Amino acid sequence: MNCSRVMLIAALFYAPLGWGSDISEKNAEKVREVLDAALAAHGGAERLAALRSFGVEFEDINIAVGQSRKAEPPLDRAPSLGSAAIGLDDSVFVQRAAGVGGGFEFDNGTVINGEASYQFNFRNGNKALIAQPDFATTSGPFVRVSPTLLVLQLRDRAQNAYYLGSDKVDGEKHDVIGLSMSVGPGISLFFSRATGLLTHSERVLPGFGKVEYRFDDYQTVSGIPVNARFTLLVNGEENILRTNQRTLINPDLAPMLDVGTDLADAPPVxxxxxxxxxxxxxVYHVGGNGTYALFVDQGDHLLAVGGTAGVPERAAMLRAEIGDKPIREAAMTHHHSDHILAVAAYEQEGATIHAAASHEAVIRGAAADPAGLKFAAVESRARIGEGPITVEMVDIGPTAHAEHLLVAWLPEQGILFEADHFAMPAAGPVQAAAAPTQDFAKALDRLGIEPTRIVSAHSPRPGSMADLAEALRLEAERVQKLSAAR
Ligand SMILES: [Zn+2]
Incomplete structure (x- = not known):
């Protein structure tokens, strides 16, 4: 131990108690003061302490930021209906949502209830056990859009909160508290000085940007003010416009948990x-946990197809097996935000990016050097790159999912790589074909393409033409049952 460190330790022991600063105590005091006003404004500490369960039924307009059929504005808007409820004593959570997104009809539910936790697919009539249910992560999104639940979080986690200062929202003065919930990035809560109500909150997600939550049109239900309207903004752009149709104070959750007992069992998640x-x-299909890319070894270089997350890690894993070859050609399936994440990685390799002409602006926008990116437009159907293996990019659009959608077709191997149109379930039987899957099947028929294997950007499991035919048959059967039931 050197001399200066001994002196530092001595100084720590012999310094007068405290540092002469009371910033932490003042902060805790200020949090307490804002919290007390918030509890009073949101129904009173006593009434909130008596809250055992809380639920909402809502109608959403979902604005497809980065997920519209066309690459250019206006953005697609789709309505959906949903509900969610939380049990505060027993960490129980239940939610359901139905609508159309990206051309896919959905009617899904989740129950988090200890060992009886399930994911439901009501459209396809099945349920899957959730092997490791996570109450905090699954209920978090509902808590973050419910001022009542956020105020309870602040009450219960006041020791994890900081007073950030005051700020003006819509010209009105607000006190801002930074709160860390048990999972996820910290959230800033904006309480109106005039009313004590939570009107606004926001989080910053690294690599994604700012997510804002707005709570409007407060009305009182069973003595608790609740917001009739909610807006979610992502980087300043409207993403969800929600109308809360009914708020349930202390609802009985038992009937909500008792859903789907007649549904078939799907393999666990x-x-x-x-x-x-x-x-x-x-020819290699590389990926995991929902995102996959196709890699083709062209001798002295690689050709890659697909732009989902994790391409650098996946390329490194392949190189460990086949040697260090650069990616010189890369093809993007479409313009959706989750399918252009790899643009910068391909750019860094110096690859030429092949994509539909109408997706050029979005793809350049995802590059580090938009103007310098090597871009090659694919018109309807074209072989890309050079090497021993023929790779054709084929536009199967328009489909219910995208105006233009490129699939990769390897005629000599009979392998087809697709995104967002026909993903096999990781395990278990094939599911009834949604509109994009039906369009995919029609396009293959029209183009005279008959693959022996269909691999996907979102599934670990290759499918076949027989699987595709089975999906179409199940859909026809589903529609027939629906019309018979009417
Ligand atoms: Zn998509």
Whole structure:
């Protein structure tokens, strides 16, 4: 131990108690003061302490930021209906949502209830056990859009809160508290000085940007003020416009938990680790946990298809097996935000990016150097790159999901790579074909493409034309049952 460190330790022991600053105590006091006003404004500490359960039924307009059919404005808007409820004593959570998104009809539910936790697919009539239910993560999104629940979080976690200062929202003075919930990035809560009500909150997600929550049109239900309207903004753009149709104070959750007992059992939801799947000589499907890319070994370089998350990690895993080859050609399936995440990685490799002409602006926008990006437009159907393996990019659009959608077709191997139109379930039987899957099948028929294997950007499991035919048959059967029931 050197001399200066001994002196520092001595100083720590012999310094007068405290540092002469009371900033932490003042902060805790200020949090307490804002919290007390918030509890009073949101129904009173006593009434909130008596809250055992809380639920909302709502109608949303979902604005497809980065997920519209067309690359250019206006953005698609789609309505959906939903409900959610939380049990505060027993960590129980239940939610359901139905609508159309990206051309896919959905009617899904989740129950988090200890060992009886399930994911429901009401459209397809099945349920899957959630092996490791996580109450805080699953209920978090509902808590963050419910001022009543946020105030309770602040009450219960006041020791994890900081007073950030005052700010003006819509010309009105607000006190801002920074709160860390048990999972996720910290959230800033804006309480109106005039009313004590929570009108606004926001979070900053690294690599994604700012998410804002607005709570408007407060009305009182069973003595508790609740917001009739909610707006979600992502980086300043409207993303969800919600109307809360009914707020349930202390609802009985038992009937809500008792859903779907007549549904078929689907295999449990399990993690899918990243792996390299060799499909044929020089052809690899690489990915895990919902995102996959196709890599083709062209001798002295690689050709890659698909732009979902994790491409650098997946390329490194493949190179560990086949040697260090640069990616010189890369093809993007479409313009959606989750399918252009790899643009910067391909750009860094110096690759030429092949995509539909109308997706050029969005793809350049995802590059570090938009103007310098090597871009090659694919018109309806074209072979891309050079090497021993023929890779054709084929536009199967328009479909219910996207105006233009490129699939990769390897005619000699009979392998087709697709995104967002026909993903096999990781395990268990194939599901009834939604509108995009039906359009995909029609396009293959029209183009005379008959793959032996169909691999996907979102599934670990290759499918076949027989699987596709089965999906269409199940959909026809589902529609027939629906019309018979009417
Ligand atoms: Zn998509």
């Amino acid at each position: 399990v993690a899918q680790p990243v792996r390299v799947l060799r499909l044929a000589e020089g």
